[in-house]
Amino acid sequence: MKLDVMTDFNTKKSRKPWVRGNIGGFFTSLLEGGAKVIDAYKKSGLPLTFGKEKKAQIRRRQNFCKVINGDLLTLAKAENWNDQYFTDLEAEVEAEGGYYATLLDKMRKRPSQGLRKVSSLISAIELSTETALLIVGQPGSGKSVALRHLGHQFAERAIKSDDPETLIPLYINLKELDATQGAEINADLIKQFILDNIRRGDADTAAYVKDHWNDYRERGIWFFLFDSFDEIPEVLHAPTESNVIRQYAEAIRQFLEGMSSCRGVLASREFKGPNALSWQKIRILPLSEDRQEQLIENSFLEPNQKSIVHLHMASNKSSLRNNPLFLTLLCRYVKDNNQPPINDHDLLSGHIDRLARRDEDYIQRKYGLTSGQLIEGAIKIAVLFAENKNLSLAPTQTEIAAELPSKFIPGGNLENMLSALQDVKIGRSDVQEARAGDRRFTFSHRRYQETLFVRHLARTVNYLTPYELLTDTRWREYSVTLLQTQDLATIEPMMIEAARLIEEYAVNSVKVSIIQELGGNLEYFNWKDDPAVSLLSILQEGLERRLNDIPEILSYKIGELLCPRWTQGDRYDQMMVIKYGGLLPQHLLSEYIGLAIEYGGIEMESIAFQRIVFLNPIPDTVANWLRMRLSHEAIGIKKQADILRLEALAARLPDAIGAKYIIGRCCLLNRLRRPIGFVRSILLNHLSPSIDTIINRARLFSTTELDPLVLKNVKRIRLLNLIMDFVTLFSLIPILFLCFIIGYINDQMCTNTLTDKTEIGVIYDIAINSEHLASYGFLAIVYIIILIYIASLIGFRSVGSEINTSYIFGCLTGW
Incomplete structure (x- = not known):
C-alpha cells in the first residue's frame, strides 16, 4: 500500500507534508505578521476611541x-x-x-x-x-x-x-x-x-x-x-x-x-x-561575546582603552568578564587608570576605594571626612549588618544608631557618615519625604556590603575561622565573596581546611539501604542531609572564575568523595555528581560530562551543559564532540519550541565552543530545505511504495526520541535526510534545464532547412551561435556557486567559528 500521507503522532492528524510546510507556512507567516502589527499598535500610544470618563481614567x-x-x-x-x-x-x-x-x-x-x-x-x-x-x-x-x-x-x-x-x-x-x-x-x-x-x-x-x-x-x-x-x-x-x-x-x-x-x-x-x-x-x-561588546561600547571608552580591555580579556582566562558587574568595573578601572588591573578579583574592592576618593575636597569641606574615614565607617556598618540578626540590609537610621553609637563612627556623627556615603554612591537612602530618622539606609549594591565585611575578615586574623566560614550557613555568602575577591595567600587556609573536611566526609560517606519490604538489597546515597553538598556548593561558586588557583590536592579529595558515587550510585547520584563536581580533576569532569550529555536524560543533560564552564581549557576532543552533537541536534528541527530549547542549552556553553555559529548554520540549512520539501513530496507520490515508505520512516525516526543505543543511527538518518533533500534539488535543476534546452533546439530545428547540414550540425550551430548562450553560462555559474555554498554549509556545519574564504583556504591548504 502506498504511503500518501504522514501521520503526526503528537496531534494524531494526517496531512500532506508539503501542504503543511508551504501553503500552511505562508498563511501562518501572514497571520503572525498581522498579530505583530496589532500588538505594536496597542503599545505605540496611538489613539483609541473612548468616552470622556474613560479618557479621564486613562x-x-x-x-x-x-x-x-x-x-x-x-x-x-x-x-x-x-x-x-x-x-x-x-x-x-x-x-x-x-x-x-x-x-x-x-x-x-x-x-x-x-x-x-x-x-x-x-x-x-x-x-x-x-x-x-x-x-x-x-x-x-x-x-x-x-x-x-x-x-x-x-x-x-x-x-x-x-x-x-x-x-x-x-x-x-x-x-x-x-x-x-x-x-x-x-x-x-x-x-x-x-x-x-x-x-x-x-x-x-x-x-x-x-x-x-x-x-x-x-x-x-x-x-x-x-x-x-x-x-x-x-x-x-x-x-x-x-x-x-x-x-x-x-x-x-x-x-x-x-x-x-x-x-x-x-x-x-x-x-x-x-x-x-x-x-x-x-x-x-552570563554575558555572551556580543553582549560583552555591547557593554564595552556603552562604557564610553577611548579607542586605546577599548584595546586595553580587549587585550586583557583575551590574555586573562578568568570568566569574570561574563558577569555584568565585574565587566563594568573592569571598564571603569581602565577608564580611570588607562591600564589593566593587576588582579581581577580585587576589582570590586578597588572600585569602592575609588568611590570614596572621588571628590575628596568636596567631601572634606561638606562632611569633614577623609576617604579613609569613609571606608572605615562603611566597614563598621557592613560588619553591623552581617553580625546583627535584628537588622535587615535596609534598616532605618534610628535602628542603626541604636546598635552603633556615634562614638564608634569615624568623625563621631552617624547621620553625617551616612549622608557622606550616600553622596559618594557607596550607600543610598529611600525617598527623601520620609523623616530623617525613619529613612532607610542600604548599600548601593549588596556586593558592596559583602566585600567590605570580607575586607574586615581578611585583615582581622581569626575573626572567623576557616571552619566556621565553610560550615556555618550564616556566613555562606561571605565565604563565597572571600573566595572570589581575595588574593591566593588570604584564601589558602580556607582551601586547606576544605580539603581536610572533604576527606573526612569521604571517609564517613556510606550508602543507605532501602527498606526490607522492597528487597533490602538496593542502596542509595543521601544527598539531602550531606554536609559535603553545602561545602562543594561554596567552593564551586567561589572558585568558578579562578580555576587556575585551585590546589591539586583539593581536586583530588573531591574526586575521592564523588567518584564512588558515580560508579556505585544510580542515575540520580550521577546527576548530583555532575551538579556539585565542577572542581573535580579535569579528566574525570570531562569524562562524566561527556557521558551525561550522551546518555543522560533532559535534566542531566541540562546540568552537564552548565558544568562545561569548569573545564579549563576545554579539551579539543570534548569541544569537537560537543560541536558535532549540537549540529546533529539542530539538523531537522522544525518546531520553534525545539529551536528555543536548543539555543538555551547552547547558551550555557563557553564562547570557545562557538555554539551560536553552529546552530545558526544548521537553522539556515533547515530554512533552505523547506521549499525542497514541496518538490520532493510531490515526487514521492510517484515513487515506488518501498522507497516512499523508507524515506518517510527516516523522517519519522529523525524527529522521535529513541533509546540512547540507537541515537547514533538516528543522527545519521537526519544527516542523510538533509543531504537527500539537497541532492533532489541539485539533480532536478540540471534535468529541467536540459529539458528546456532540448525543447528550444527542437523549436529552432523546425524553422531551419536540413538541405546542406546534418541534424547534428544544425544542433551544434544553434547551441554555439544562440543569442542565449551568455545567459546559459551565467545561470550555470550561479548554479555552481549555490551548489558550493550549500555543500560548504553541510560540510562545515559543526565548525565553531565564522566560515569565510580565509578559513576555507586554510582547510584546503592545511594551514
Whole structure:
C-alpha cells in the first residue's frame, strides 16, 4: 500500500507534508505578521476611541505611571547605575515552563512547554503562560537592574498607551519587609507591606493604589515586581531550608493566587531562595561575546582603552568578564587608570576605594571626612549588618544608631557618615519625604556590603575561622565573596581546611539501604542531609572564575568523595555528581560530562551543559564532540519550541565552543530545505511504495526520541535526510534545464532547412551561435556557486567559528 500521507503522532492528524510546510507556512507567516502589527499598535500610544470618563481614567493612570517611572529612575541614580553603564543592556535570559513560541500562538492560545533562550526579559514575560515567575542569577548578574528595567519598560508603555487593559508595574523591594514580633506570615502581611511601602511620603500615589486595588485586581492590571526575596530580614539570618523561608515563599504565593489574574515576578539569589515554590524559573544568563561588546561600547571608552580591555580579556582566562558587574568595573578601572588591573578579583574592592576618593575636597569641606574615614565607617556598618540578626540590609537610621553609637563612627556623627556615603554612591537612602530618622539606609549594591565585611575578615586574623566560614550557613555568602575577591595567600587556609573536611566526609560517606519490604538489597546515597553538598556548593561558586588557583590536592579529595558515587550510585547520584563536581580533576569532569550529555536524560543533560564552564581549557576532543552533537541536534528541527530549547542549552556553553555559529548554520540549512520539501513530496507520490515508505520512516525516526543505543543511527538518518533533500534539488535543476534546452533546439530545428547540414550540425550551430548562450553560462555559474555554498554549509556545519574564504583556504591548504 502506498504511503500518501504522514501521520503526526503528537496531534494524531494526517496531512500532506508539503501542504503543511508551504501553503500552511505562508498563511501562518501572514497571520503572525498581522498579530505583530496589532500588538505594536496597542503599545505605540496611538489613539483609541473612548468616552470622556474613560479618557479621564486613562490620564490618571498615565500620571500614576509617570510617578512610578520617576521613582525607578531615582532609585537607579541613587544606586549609581548611571555610572556603571549597563542599564541599557537588556538581560538575556533562559526560561522554563509554558510559553507561546509566537504572537500567533498567543492569540490562538496554543502554548508550548520547555526550556528556551530569550533575548530580553520583557519578551520572556510577555510570551510566558505562567502568572508567577521566579528570576534567579548569580550575584552581580543584574537581577535587580533587570527587574527595575522591566518595571521601567512597562511604566513607559502604560504612559504612552490608551489601552485601558495595559499592565501597571508595582516595584516592591522585600529587603524592607520586617514582620513585627509575633505577626503571622501570610498573604495579608504581603498586601499590607505593599500598600504601606509602594511610595512612602506621597499620599496621592498611595491613595491611587488603594482606590483602584480591587478593580485592577479583578481585571488583572497590577503587575507585581518583587525584588530581593533572599534579603528579607528573617530569611537573611535564617538557616538554610528553614521553615521561615518556606513561610515567606508561601505567603507570596498565596497573595498572588488571591490577586485574580494579576501577574507577578520574584527575584532572588538561589541560595536561600524560595525553593518551595513550584514557579517556573527565568535565569539571567552570563554575558555572551556580543553582549560583552555591547557593554564595552556603552562604557564610553577611548579607542586605546577599548584595546586595553580587549587585550586583557583575551590574555586573562578568568570568566569574570561574563558577569555584568565585574565587566563594568573592569571598564571603569581602565577608564580611570588607562591600564589593566593587576588582579581581577580585587576589582570590586578597588572600585569602592575609588568611590570614596572621588571628590575628596568636596567631601572634606561638606562632611569633614577623609576617604579613609569613609571606608572605615562603611566597614563598621557592613560588619553591623552581617553580625546583627535584628537588622535587615535596609534598616532605618534610628535602628542603626541604636546598635552603633556615634562614638564608634569615624568623625563621631552617624547621620553625617551616612549622608557622606550616600553622596559618594557607596550607600543610598529611600525617598527623601520620609523623616530623617525613619529613612532607610542600604548599600548601593549588596556586593558592596559583602566585600567590605570580607575586607574586615581578611585583615582581622581569626575573626572567623576557616571552619566556621565553610560550615556555618550564616556566613555562606561571605565565604563565597572571600573566595572570589581575595588574593591566593588570604584564601589558602580556607582551601586547606576544605580539603581536610572533604576527606573526612569521604571517609564517613556510606550508602543507605532501602527498606526490607522492597528487597533490602538496593542502596542509595543521601544527598539531602550531606554536609559535603553545602561545602562543594561554596567552593564551586567561589572558585568558578579562578580555576587556575585551585590546589591539586583539593581536586583530588573531591574526586575521592564523588567518584564512588558515580560508579556505585544510580542515575540520580550521577546527576548530583555532575551538579556539585565542577572542581573535580579535569579528566574525570570531562569524562562524566561527556557521558551525561550522551546518555543522560533532559535534566542531566541540562546540568552537564552548565558544568562545561569548569573545564579549563576545554579539551579539543570534548569541544569537537560537543560541536558535532549540537549540529546533529539542530539538523531537522522544525518546531520553534525545539529551536528555543536548543539555543538555551547552547547558551550555557563557553564562547570557545562557538555554539551560536553552529546552530545558526544548521537553522539556515533547515530554512533552505523547506521549499525542497514541496518538490520532493510531490515526487514521492510517484515513487515506488518501498522507497516512499523508507524515506518517510527516516523522517519519522529523525524527529522521535529513541533509546540512547540507537541515537547514533538516528543522527545519521537526519544527516542523510538533509543531504537527500539537497541532492533532489541539485539533480532536478540540471534535468529541467536540459529539458528546456532540448525543447528550444527542437523549436529552432523546425524553422531551419536540413538541405546542406546534418541534424547534428544544425544542433551544434544553434547551441554555439544562440543569442542565449551568455545567459546559459551565467545561470550555470550561479548554479555552481549555490551548489558550493550549500555543500560548504553541510560540510562545515559543526565548525565553531565564522566560515569565510580565509578559513576555507586554510582547510584546503592545511594551514
